Amino acid sequence: MIDLRSDTLTKPTPEMLETILDAPLGDDDRTHELGRGEDPTVNELEDLAAQITGKQAAVLMPSGSMANTAAVLAQAKPGSTLLVDEQQHLLISEKYLFDPDFGRIKFRTYRHDEHGQPDLADIERHLDAGGIDLVCVENSHNYAGGAVVSPDRLAAIHELAGAHGVPVHMDGARMFNATVALGIAPAELCASVDTLMFCLSKGLSAPVGSIVCGDQGTILEVRRMRKALGGAMRQAGVIAAPGLYALRHNIGRLAEDHANARAFADAILDLPHTHIVGDVVTNIVVIDVSDLIDDPLSYCELAAQRGLIIRPVMKRYIRFVFYRGITRDEALEAAAIVRELENELAG
Numbered sequence: 001m002i003d004l005r006s007d008t009l010t011k012p013t014p015e016m017l018e019t020i021l022d023a024p025l026g027d028d029d030r031t032h033e034l035g036r037g038e039d040p041t042v043n044e045l046e047d048l049a050a051q052i053t054g055k056q057a058a059v060l061m062p063s064g065s066m067a068n069t070a071a072v073l074a075q076a077k078p079g080s081t082l083l084v085d086e087q088q089h090l091l092i093s094e095k096y097l098f099d100p101d102f103g104r105i106k107f108r109t110y111r112h113d114e115h116g117q118p119d120l121a122d123i124e125r126h127l128d129a130g131g132i133d134l135v136c137v138e139n140s141h142n143y144a145g146g147a148v149v150s151p152d153r154l155a156a157i158h159e160l161a162g163a164h165g166v167p168v169h170m171d172g173a174r175m176f177n178a179t180v181a182l183g184i185a186p187a188e189l190c191a192s193v194d195t196l197m198f199c200l201s202k203g204l205s206a207p208v209g210s211i212v213c214g215d216q217g218t219i220l221e222v223r224r225m226r227k228a229l230g231g232a233m234r235q236a237g238v239i240a241a242p243g244l245y246a247l248r249h250n251i252g253r254l255a256e257d258h259a260n261a262r263a264f265a266d267a268i269l270d271l272p273h274t275h276i277v278g279d280v281v282t283n284i285v286v287i288d289v290s291d292l293i294d295d296p297l298s299y300c301e302l303a304a305q306r307g308l309i310i311r312p313v314m315k316r317y318i319r320f321v322f323y324r325g326i327t328r329d330e331a332l333e334a335a336a337i338v339r340e341l342e343n344e345l346a347g
């Protein structure tokens with residue numbers, strides 16, 4: 001079976017797991033100055049993350065969802081209003097922040113264009129109308145086919161938001177896919193956002209963990225929110241050690257996943273009824289098969305019978321994610337199955 005459901009399926013390598021055995025450990029929830037704990041490996045990871053992203057401070061989180069939740073709650077309290085992309089993960093998949101029984105945060109949405117770039121005029125209109133407490137962007141943009149929001153567009157959003165005294169949070173679950181695709185340093189991409197989070201657990205292949213980065217004051221508040229959410233951990237160096245390995249060794253190789261996604265897309269480009277949504281620039285390909293079949297879930301079932309595991313996204317589309325462990329041959333094999341399905345369903 002070729003499983004292209006998500007890059008969360010990456011498994012840690014033996015080298016990565018070996019780092020755990022030698023990692024110095026301590027109680028990360030026994031805190032000192034600036035809210036930092038006693039686990040030296042966690043502290044080393046947080047310092048490296050802050051350095052790579054060009055931010056003052058960073059904090060390790062158990063998951064990407066908690067990273068977003070804590071980063072938002074550090075900057076927008078219940079009752080405040082977020083401006084989010086209408087297809088943002090935070091809004092569509094996480095939701096808890098906007099639950100009237102939990103986060104009690106309100107939201108307004110902005111659109112993005114067919115290349116996944118946030119609509120500046122739309123963002124400006126919402127900011128001018130007032131009442132926005134935090135602007136959120138996603139980079140790379142998962143449901144927009146792994147689109148990369150350009151540093152220029154981010155800078156323009158930051159400037160608009162800044163003029164209204166509103167901070168910007170970036171959901172950078174796949175931020176390194178964006179920087180590798182752009183060929184720029186992570187700090188360059190992060191310069192135009194106030195806080196950001198990224199996942200160690202997706203393409204970077206660590207088993208667990210995400211990081212929030214930002215200025216010292218905000219990260220202290222993120223730490224407070226992490227504690228409130230139950231995300232403060234003890235000997236978390238066992239998570240941080242593979243995370244350190246991931247940051248040191250697995251960023252550059254994301255380019256291989258991008259090349260596999262591109263090879264897959266190129267092999268199905270000529271199909272008249274299987275449409276690729278957006279541009280393919282990172283490790284995600286989203287397709288629209290509504291010309292062929294009414295229910296994307298039935299399409300996925302047919303694919304599974306042929307050895308390809310995929311899932312619908314946003315009830316309309318189907319997502320293919322390429323990650324470490326998926327070979328070029330498998331990418332091309334997946335394309336052959338998509339071609340077979342088009343021939344059968346269109347015939």
Ligand SMILES: *Cc1c(COP(=O)(O)O)cnc(C)c1O
Nearest residue numbers: 063064065066089138142171173
């Ligand atoms: C995966 C993902 C998250 C959440 O990460 P988890 O570790 O699965 O909670 C947040 N945002 C985006 C864009 C993601 O793809």
